[in-house]
Every structure is written in structure tokens, then in C-alpha cells.
Amino acid sequence: MPDTLSNDAFVEFERVQKSYDGETLVVKDLNLSMPKGEFLTMLGPSGSGKTTCLMMLAGFETATHGKILLDGVSINNIPPHKRGIGMVFQNYALFPHMTIAENLSFPLEVRKIGKSEREAKVKRALDMVEMGSFGGRRPAQLSGGQQQRVALARALVFEPELVLMDEPLGALDKQLREKMQFEITHLAHSLGITTVYVTHDQTEALTMSDRVAVFDDGRIQQIDPPDVLYENPQNSFVAQFIGENNTLEGTVKEIKDGIALVQLDDGELIDCTPVNVTAAGERTKVSIRPERVEFDKSRLKEGSHTVKAEVLEFIYMGDIFRTRLRVAGNDEFIVKTRNAPNQVRLEPGTQLEIGWQPEDCRALDA
Ligand SMILES: Nc1ncnc2c1ncn2[C@@H]1O[C@H](COP(=O)(O)OP(=O)(O)O)[C@@H](O)[C@H]1O
Ligand SMILES: [Mg+2]
Numbered sequence: 372m373p374d375t376l377s378n379d380a381f382v383e384f385e386r387v388q389k390s391y392d393g394e395t396l397v398v399k400d401l402n403l404s405m406p407k408g409e410f411l412t413m414l415g416p417s418g419s420g421k422t423t424c425l426m427m428l429a430g431f432e433t434a435t436h437g438k439i440l441l442d443g444v445s446i447n448n449i450p451p452h453k454r455g456i457g458m459v460f461q462n463y464a465l466f467p468h469m470t471i472a473e474n475l476s477f478p479l480e481v482r483k484i485g486k487s488e489r490e491a492k493v494k495r496a497l498d499m500v501e502m503g504s505f506g507g508r509r510p511a512q513l514s515g516g517q518q519q520r521v522a523l524a525r526a527l528v529f530e531p532e533l534v535l536m537d538e539p540l541g542a543l544d545k546q547l548r549e550k551m552q553f554e555i556t557h558l559a560h561s562l563g564i565t566t567v568y569v570t571h572d573q574t575e576a577l578t579m580s581d582r583v584a585v586f587d588d589g590r591i592q593q594i595d596p597p598d599v600l601y602e603n604p605q606n607s608f609v610a611q612f613i614g615e616n617n618t619l620e621g622t623v624k625e626i627k628d629g630i631a632l633v634q635l636d637d638g639e640l641i642d643c644t645p646v647n648v649t650a651a652g653e654r655t656k657v658s659i660r661p662e663r664v665e666f667d668k669s670r671l672k673e674g675s676h677t678v679k680a681e682v683l684e685f686i687y688m689g690d691i692f693r694t695r696l697r698v699a700g701n702d703e704f705i706v707k708t709r710n711a712p713n714q715v716r717l718e719p720g721t722q723l724e725i726g727w728q729p730e731d732c733r734a735l736d737a
Contacts, residue, residue: 380440381407381565382428382533387437389423389589397423399589401437405567407532410559412568414576415586416612421569424586425535428567429456441533452481454533457526457564461538464522465510471497471521472506478529496528497521499558516547523555527562534559537569552579573613577601585609606647607735610658617664617704619657623648623734631734633657635699639678643734654737661693661707663731666715666723677726680704682717692716698725 382405389398398420405411413421426432427439430446439446441454465474475493484492497503500520510518519539526534536555540548556579559566570576576583577597584594585608593600593609604610611618621635623645631645633655641657648655665671666680683702684695691707694717698704706725708714717723 379406380404381409381442382567383440384424384428385438385440387424387427387434387439389420389427389432390435396435397589398427398434401589401591403584403591403594405565407565408560408563410556410566410568410579410581412570412576412580412583413586414570414573414583414612417571419586420589421571421586422537425537425567425569428533429458429535430454455529455531457529457531457534459519459522459526459534459536459539461541465518465525467510469509470506471502471508471510471513474510474521475506475525475528478525482529484529492528492530496524499527500524500554516543516551519543519551520554523551523558527558527564530562532565534564534566535569536566538571539568540575541570548575555579577613585612587612604646604658604733604735607656607658607737610656610733610735615661615705615707617659617661617698617701619659619699619701619704620737621655621657621699623651623653623655625651630729631655633734635678637699639676639699641676641678641732642729643732644730646733647736648734655734656737658733658735659727659731661705663727664706664725665727666706666717666725668724668726671726671728675726675729677724680723680725682719682721682723684719685717687716696725 384401384403387398387401388396390396413424415421423432427434430451433447472493475496476489479489479492497506500523502517502520502524540551552575580597582594582596583600585592587608593605601614604613610616619635621633624632624634626645631643631648633641633643635641643657678698680696680698682694683697686693690710692710694706696704696706
């Protein structure tokens with residue numbers, strides 16, 4: 372009897388653990404449920420267990436504990452050629468001795484698809500990545516970006532239900548990477564393919580995904596759509612890892628009416644939203660995004676706490692101004708403002724008071 376699901380998840384990890392050596396767990400307790408058609412990114416630092424999870428999902432590694440289900444069936448019970456999984460890796464392993472068309476034809480031959488149908492599918496897949504006129508070339512005759520598009524076409528040519536991509540754009544330059552990011556998400560969504568995408572690049576994760584699973588230390592720290600992840604990080608790791616973030620350390624003085632009063636280590640008091648602090652006396656790292664800092668007091672609520680700051684550096688970046696301040700002993704406190712008409716340019720040496728809305732200031736674990 373195959374393992375069956377109680378819901379309509381297409382990919383499911385249930386309490387998955389993985390150890391390579393029988394001692395250390397590199398994946399600790401992974402639970403994940405993906406609906407069909409979702410584009411999910413596993414984002415995290417090197418060594419956090421992303422590739423291991425992808426390899427287990429592909430059936431190339433087995434979970435030490437727990438189970439992984441694909442459309443309700445345990446992946447270990449599906450023979451490799453029936454898994455219907457397309458894969459793309461950073462070091463696109465195209466077969467060097469075959470032409471581009473032969474490279475794409477190969478997964479179809481393995482699946483016993485007839486010649487005329489193969490030719491039609493290969494043509495369609497190459498056209499899809501705008502490589503239609505390159506079928507006769509060999510991989511060495513293409514640029515890195517072109518090879519990566521072929522690798523993508525090869526992963527899609529047999530119309531897999533699930534595509535796994537492990538840092539597929541890591542070797543490309545910035546401009547091409549951004550173009551491919553757009554092409555991949557566009558293709559995945561228009562073909563209705565369920566995608567698990569791995570990257571350590573947070574911008575890539577935020578711009579491409581329906582949901583992002585942030586990995587650290589073999590665990591998913593948070594899994595949410597990009598905007599929720601950025602605006603409501605649930606712990607200090609996620610707040611630091613996603614986007615730019617200012618951190619101030621202090622101690623919770625009081626939690627009342629949904630507001631945490633925090634005393635910073637230099638003695639100043641600020642109002643925060645308590646996220647994962649629960650009681651007075653707890654140490655906390657307070658997190659504020661650089662674009663949410665106010666230095667115009669009239670924009671703050673009556674009676675809001677403000678803190679003293681000194682301008683250390685002003686950087687003109689064209690579309691935005693980036694100002695570095697010293698705040699409560701932190702010399703790396705960044706404020707970003709839009710280059711709007713009449714926008715203030717803060718001069719180094721200026722002393723000022725800054726503040727923020729309590730909902731933009733999150734008291735997290737220390
Ligand atoms: N085949 C393997 N044998 C032993 N240890 C491995 C193997 N693959 C990965 N690891 C270890 O497992 C941990 C997670 O690795 P990996 O899944 O590759 O992380 P990521 O893809 O997030 O960088 C790392 O500590 C890595 O050294
Ligand atoms: Mg990896």
C-alpha cells in the first residue's frame with residue numbers, strides 16, 4: 372500500500388531527518404507541504420541542508436527518518452524513470468559529445484518516445500528558451516548562459532510535473548542571471564510546473580518565488596511568501612538573512628497592550644512589537660528596516676519614544692540616499708531615503724533624534 376495523504380499536497384516532507392555519517396543530523400526536522408504548481412525556493416547559507424533536501428526529493432539520497440511524498444506516494448517507492456522530475460544544476464552537465472538537439476532528445480529516448488514526437492518536443496523546448504536555431508551545435512560552441520538555457524530546456528522537455536533546480540544561475544553574470552530569473556519563473560508558471568528552487572541569494576529568492584523556505588542549521592526557520600518574510604521575520608536569523616536590517620540590543624522592560632518597551636544597552640527606551648519575546652527581563656535583538664526609520668518627528672505619533680543619533684556618512688546612490696548613523700552604540704545603523712524632491716541630505720556630524728512606528732520595530736530573540 373502506498374503512503375497516502377490526507378490533503379492535496381503534491382510534495383510533502385514529513386518530519387524528515389538526514390545524517391550522512393550516522394552521527395550528525397544535517398537535516399533535523401523538516402516539514403513541508405507544497406501544492407501543485409507552486410514555485411518554492413529553499414534559501415539559506417552554505418551547509419544549511421538545501422542540496423541534501425533536493426537530493427532526497429529526487430530520490431538520490433534516502434531520508435534517515437521521516438518520509439517524502441510525491442503526489443501521495445513515498446518517493447522511495449517510485450522507480451527513478453517514473454518520478455517525472457526534471458533537474459537543473461549549477462554546473463549544467465550537458466553531454467559534451469552530443470549536439471544540443473541530441474541532449475534534449477535523450478530524456479525522451481529514455482522514456483521510449485517515438486522519433487517524430489521527440490523531434491517536435493525538442494523543437495518546442497528549444498524555442499521556449501529562444502535557442503531554436505542552435506540544435507545542431509555542441510555545448511562547447513555555446514556561451515555559459517546559452518548552455519544554461521539548454522539545461523533548462525532539457526529539464527522541461529519531457530514535461531515533468533516537478534522541476535528541481537540547485538543554484539542554476541550561480542555561474543552567470545548579473546545581467547544574464549536577472550534575465551534567466553524572469554524566464555524561469557515565467558516558464559514554470561505558464562506551464563503549471565511545480566518547482567523547488569535552491570539558492571543562497573536572497574534577492575533571487577524574493578523575486579522568483581511564491582513562497583520561500585529559509586534554511587539554517589538543517590531546519591526551516593520560516594516559510595512564507597516573500598513580502599511576509601521581509602515584513603514579518605519571525606526570528607533574528609530570518610531578519611538578518613532577508614534584506615537589510617538594523618539591529619539594536621537591549622532588555623525587555625515591559626510588555627503591555629501588544630507593545631514591548633525595550634531598554635537599549637545605552638539606557639534609551641523604545642517601543643517595539645513583541646515577536647518572540649514574552650516577558651520582562653528577557654534579552655532581545657530589536658530589528659528595524661532601513662527604509663522605516665523616521666527623522667522627521669512630525670511623522671511620529673504623539674509621545675513616541677525617539678533615540679539620539681549621529682550622522683557618520685552620507686552616500687548618494689542615485690535613486691536612494693543611504694545614511695550611516697551611530698545609534699545606541701551601533702555605528703552601522705543604516706537609513707535609506709528615496710531621492711524625492713526636497714528630500715533632506717543628512718550631513719556627517721549632525722546630531723538628531725530618530726524614531727519609527729512601533730509596528731516597524733520588532734523585538735526578536737537575542
Ligand atoms: N554526500 C555527503 N556526505 C557527507 N556529508 C555531506 C554530503 N553532502 C553534504 N554533506 C554535508 O551536509 C551538510 C549540508 O550540506 P548541503 O545539503 O550540501 O547544504 P547546502 O546545499 O545548503 O549548502 C554540510 O555540512 C555538508 O558538508
Ligand atoms: Mg547546495
